[in-house]
Amino acid sequence: MEKTDNKEMKSRRNRTGPYPMEKLKRVDIPTTKITDGVARFDERQHGFARVMRGELGAVPQKEMMRFIGKYPLGAAFTQAMAGLAGIKAGEPARTKAPIPEDPVLLSQHIKQLGYFLRADIMGICRLPQYAVYSHDMMGREINLEHKNAIVIVVDQDYDTMLGSTGDDWISGSQSFIGYSNAALISGIMADYIRRLGYPARAHNATGYQVVVPPLLLLAGIGEMSRAGIVVNPFLGARFKAAVVTTDLPLEPDKPVDFGLQKFCEKCLKCAVECHSGAIAKGGKVMYNGYETWHFDAGQCSKFRTSNPHGSSCGRCIKVCPWNKPPGWTHNTARWMIKNTPFMDSFLVKMDNLRGYGKQDDLFKWWFDLEEIDGELKVPQKKGSVSF
Ligand code: SF4
Numbered sequence: 001m002e003k004t005d006n007k008e009m010k011s012r013r014n015r016t017g018p019y020p021m022e023k024l025k026r027v028d029i030p031t032t033k034i035t036d037g038v039a040r041f042d043e044r045q046h047g048f049a050r051v052m053r054g055e056l057g058a059v060p061q062k063e064m065m066r067f068i069g070k071y072p073l074g075a076a077f078t079q080a081m082a083g084l085a086g087i088k089a090g091e092p093a094r095t096k097a098p099i100p101e102d103p104v105l106l107s108q109h110i111k112q113l114g115y116f117l118r119a120d121i122m123g124i125c126r127l128p129q130y131a132v133y134s135h136d137m138m139g140r141e142i143n144l145e146h147k148n149a150i151v152i153v154v155d156q157d158y159d160t161m162l163g164s165t166g167d168d169w170i171s172g173s174q175s176f177i178g179y180s181n182a183a184l185i186s187g188i189m190a191d192y193i194r195r196l197g198y199p200a201r202a203h204n205a206t207g208y209q210v211v212v213p214p215l216l217l218l219a220g221i222g223e224m225s226r227a228g229i230v231v232n233p234f235l236g237a238r239f240k241a242a243v244v245t246t247d248l249p250l251e252p253d254k255p256v257d258f259g260l261q262k263f264c265e266k267c268l269k270c271a272v273e274c275h276s277g278a279i280a281k282g283g284k285v286m287y288n289g290y291e292t293w294h295f296d297a298g299q300c301s302k303f304r305t306s307n308p309h310g311s312s313c314g315r316c317i318k319v320c321p322w323n324k325p326p327g328w329t330h331n332t333a334r335w336m337i338k339n340t341p342f343m344d345s346f347l348v349k350m351d352n353l354r355g356y357g358k359q360d361d362l363f364k365w366w367f368d369l370e371e372i373d374g375e376l377k378v379p380q381k382k383g384s385v386s387f
């Protein structure tokens with residue numbers, strides 16, 4: 001399998017970000033139909049909140065507090081994340097900085113700041129009220145009136161994903177490399193905007209007040225997939241995102257269309273490979289005002305917390321055919337999906353024949369370890385599991 005090493009990506013990183021997002025087809029509305037009937041979501045209804053309350057069984061409830069920290073690198077990430085919680089919110093400076101209030105110029109400035117801070121993709125959209133949680137995990141009502149949302153995307157590392165099964169001991173830490181870097185970038189960015197004299201709040205894994213997937217669609221980061229996660233054509237779903245909401249004047253981006261809706265109809269790879277049965281194999285349904293594939297967040301959260309042979313899970317992300325490095329062969333496949341959708345089934349077959357989605361031991365750099373009663377032990381079993 002190919003490693004990520006691309007000269008063009010390196011040369012454009014600080015100007016426009018490493019990926020050629022400007023080449024994607026832009027559309028006026030997301031490819032997932034969003035009706036007027038979307039109700040604001042209560043964070044207490046999330047899968048992990050249900051696990052915590054014991055609604056999904058005693059084992060996931062018990063494992064909830066250790067499923068990331070039982071792996072030593074995961075424990076190190078969660079410790080570091082706690083330190084980032086303090087820079088999410090605050091009051092803006094009393095006077096505005098002497099900078100032009102030009103939304104186009106400020107959008108370019110904010111995106112370049114994101115790339116300087118090592119974001120992989122940046123996007124901007126207006127903040128619709130349906131993307132603001134009605135209540136947080138503690139049951140507190142949320143009022144957030146900021147006009148704009150800045151979306152910050154961080155890769156979970158392609159090469160590590162090559163060496164992983166997607167549901168082994170590094171899985172939780174792969175999520176947390178994305179979460180922690182996105183939390184740092186969003187925290188610094190929100191603080192910077194407040195110092196310029198504009199209100200701003202960071203939303204990241206230390207505490208979100210916004211629902212991220214619709215913002216990923218509106219800001220043109222990707223399209224909603226069968227796996228219930230947003231897929232980007234260059235990263236697949238191998239990323240985590242943070243958001244900065246603000247009243248800084250900004251120019252919104254447009255949603256993208258790279259052919260994912262038709263492709264996911266033909267490709268069931270994530271649904272076949274998921275151990276929990278969370279991903280539907282059928283067609284789209286209406287859910288809370290969105291027309292998309294049914295995704296059972298409860299089953300997914302249950303598996304991720306109680307996975308006995310690893311820390312969390314990202315197997316759907318690992319096996320998705322969009323989880324690919326840059327390069328002309330994959331760029332040709334991307335072009336075909338957009339322009340010759342009748343070839344989609346053939347491309348899925350080729351993906352399987354070439355062995356994509358399998359673990360490659362050459363890329364496995366970490367130790368398999370599990371913390372039990374304060375001691376690190378070598379786990380008894382490894383590899384893929386049944387649930
Ligand atoms: S994270 Fe794992 S359990 Fe959840 S949907 Fe993906 S493959 Fe299934």
Ligand code: SF4
Nearest residue numbers: 225264267269270320
């Ligand atoms: S694995 Fe296939 S069906 Fe699942 S999200 Fe990726 S492209 Fe869509």
